[in-house]
Amino acid sequence: MEYADAEDLRRFVETRALYNLPLTEDHVLYYFVQMLLALKHVHDKRILHRDLKGQNIFLTSFKAADGQTRIQVKLGDFGLAKVLLNPNSLAKSQAGTPYYLSPEIIRDTGYNNKSDVWSLGCLLYEFQ
Numbered sequence: 001m002e003y004a005d006a007e008d009l010r011r012f013v014e015t016r017a018l019y020n021l022p023l024t025e026d027h028v029l030y031y032f033v034q035m036l037l038a039l040k041h042v043h044d045k046r047i048l049h050r051d052l053k054g055q056n057i058f059l060t061s062f063k064a065a066d067g068q069t070r071i072q073v074k075l076g077d078f079g080l081a082k083v084l085l086n087p088n089s090l091a092k093s094q095a096g097t098p099y100y101l102s103p104e105i106i107r108d109t110g111y112n113n114k115s116d117v118w119s120l121g122c123l124l125y126e127f128q
Contacts, residue, residue: 002060002074003060005060005061006058006059006060006061006071007058007059008054008055008056008057008058008059009031009054009055009057009058009059009073009123010053010054010055010057010126011054011055012059013054013126013127023127028124028127031071031073031127032120032123032124032127034072034073035057035073035075035120035123036120038073038074038075039052039075039116039117039120042075042081042116043113043116045083046083046084046085046087047078047081047082047083047084048081048082048083048084048091048111048112048113048115048116049075049078049080049081049116049119050080050081050082050091050095050096050115050116051077051079051080051081051095051096051097051100051119052075052096052100052116052119052120052122052123053097053099053100053119053122053123054123054126055077056075056076056077057073057074057075057076057123058073058074058075058076059071059072059073059074060072060074080095080096082095084112084113089112090110090111090112091110091111091112091115092108092110094108096115096119099122100118100119100122100123101115101118101119102114102115102118102119103118
């Protein structure tokens with residue numbers, strides 16, 4: 001398991017808001033693209049995260065090739081994750097944090113990786 005030496009995304013956004021340091025559009029894009037790519041990697045392995053939220057997105061610092069310190073996004077807390085054996089199958093059990101649940105999970109109609117994408121959209125909204 002890899003250690004995330006910074007903080008989680010929720011705390012990062014809240015701290016910046018507390019000090020009236022809103023994220024620029026470029027910053028939001030920088031973090032959001034990383035979240036999308038991380039989620040794509042997970043979904044390519046047919047894994048549903050099922051609990052995407054700011055507290056489960058971890059930030060870690062690293063030295064870039066140009067010598068500057070940068071922040072990298074890491075997905076964490078796979079405790080509710082589920083593997084879909086068939087790409088056309090649907091998960092049935094309700095899991096996740098209520099605020100981030102997709103309509104399919106709430107309606108109990110079965111869901112797939114698109115529900116994780118919904119949760120990611122909720123995270124994007126929180127960047128405001």
